[in-house]
Amino acid sequence: MGALSPWHIILVAIVALLLFGPNKLPELGRGFGKMFREFKDATSGNGGNNTSDDQPAPVRKEINPAEVTNAETGQINK
Structure with missing residues (x-):
């Protein structure tokens, strides 16, 4: 099974155009782009959490169990 030739790509584009129509294709393209971007972020470890990197943990x-405050008296046990 070889790589896709330009004829294969043209055939797939024509079938997609016939199945989904010209109005739906841009929306499908955006959906696929978003899916690939989220997949790339998830595999690289970013996960889209940029806010947690800005603040230190x-x-x-x-x-120390020997220095636990006595709740009744409020004094530190040593």
């Missing part, structure tokens, strides 16, 4: 403080 919050720093988590480690809790």
